[in-house]
Amino acid sequence: MPVIVLEARDFTSPLFLTRTWEVISGCVAFSLVASASIKNNDVFWTFCMFTWCFFFTLTFLIHTLSIIQFHSLIPISWKNLTVTVAVLGALMSLSASVFFPWRVMPVEKEFGCNVAATVASCLTAVAYTLESFILSLQAQELKGYMGSLPGMLKIVQLWGGCQNITLVVKTIEYYDPAKEHAWQTYVLGVSYVSCVLMSLVTLVVILGDLTGRCLLPFDRFLTGFTLSGVLLYMLATVICFTKILELRSRKGSMELIIPETVLCGFSLLAYTVDLAFSIKQFFDRSSM
Incomplete structure (x- = not known):
C-alpha cells in the first residue's frame, strides 16, 4: 500500500x-x-x-x-x-x-x-x-459528538476530576489517617476517582464508536453517568465547604482546599448543565 x-x-x-x-x-x-x-x-x-x-x-x-x-x-x-x-x-x-x-x-x-x-x-x-x-x-x-456542547462538557468534567484528584492527594499528605475528620478527604478522593472513571468509560465508548454495543441505549447510559456525577459532586461540594469552615475555626491553611472547592463547584456546574441537556434530549426523543 x-x-x-x-x-x-x-x-x-x-x-x-x-x-x-x-x-x-x-x-x-x-x-x-x-x-x-x-x-x-x-x-x-x-x-x-x-x-x-x-x-x-x-x-x-x-x-x-x-x-x-x-x-x-x-x-x-x-x-x-x-x-x-x-x-x-x-x-x-x-x-x-x-x-x-x-x-x-x-x-x-x-x-x-x-x-x-x-x-x-x-x-x-x-x-x-x-x-x-x-x-x-x-x-x-x-467535529463529531465531542465537538458539540455536551461533548465539551464531558471533557471539562474529566479535566476537573483530574485537578481535584491531584489536590486531594496532596491534601492527604497533611492529614493523619487516624485523625477524626480525615475521612472527609478520603470520601472526596473516592468521589473524584469515580467521576473520572465514568468520564473515561464515556470517552472510550465515544472514541471507539461503541455506542451501538452498549447494553443500554447510549442516551440513557450518559444520563445515568451524568446524574451520578451530579450527586457525587454535590456531596463533594458540601464536604469542601465544611472543611473550609473547620479550617477557619482552627486557623488552618486553606491554600489547597479553596482551589479544590472552586474546581468542585465548577465541575458540579458542568455536570448539572450536561444533565439538563441529557434530560432535554431524552424527552425530545420520547415525544417523537
Whole structure:
C-alpha cells in the first residue's frame, strides 16, 4: 500500500502549523524540567510532567498520522479524537502552567530554566486553545459528538476530576489517617476517582464508536453517568465547604482546599448543565 502524504499547501495550513507548535513547545517544557536538577516526587511535579509528556506523545502521533494519511485505518473515531485531545490538552496544559510555578518551581535553584519551562507550558496551552478554535470552525459532521456542547462538557468534567484528584492527594499528605475528620478527604478522593472513571468509560465508548454495543441505549447510559456525577459532586461540594469552615475555626491553611472547592463547584456546574441537556434530549426523543 503506497504511503500518501499531505499536499504541499497543507504544510502551511493553520492546523498543521498549530500542531507543530504544540509538539515543539510541549517537548521543550518537559525537557527543561527533566534536565533540571530537581529531585521532586511531589504530586504536582508528577502531574505537570505527565501532562506535558502524555499530550506531546498524543499530538505527535496525531500529527504523524495526519501527514501520512493513515488515520482512516485506525479503529478510532478520528474527528472525536482530535477535538478531545485539543480541548483537554488546552485545559491540562493550562493547569500545568499554574501548578508548576505555584507548587513545584524552586526559587533558589535553576530559576531561569524553570521560568523557561513555565513559558513553554503556557505557549503549549495557547497552541492547544488555538487548535480547539480552528476545529470549532469546522462543520458539525467533521467535529463529531465531542465537538458539540455536551461533548465539551464531558471533557471539562474529566479535566476537573483530574485537578481535584491531584489536590486531594496532596491534601492527604497533611492529614493523619487516624485523625477524626480525615475521612472527609478520603470520601472526596473516592468521589473524584469515580467521576473520572465514568468520564473515561464515556470517552472510550465515544472514541471507539461503541455506542451501538452498549447494553443500554447510549442516551440513557450518559444520563445515568451524568446524574451520578451530579450527586457525587454535590456531596463533594458540601464536604469542601465544611472543611473550609473547620479550617477557619482552627486557623488552618486553606491554600489547597479553596482551589479544590472552586474546581468542585465548577465541575458540579458542568455536570448539572450536561444533565439538563441529557434530560432535554431524552424527552425530545420520547415525544417523537
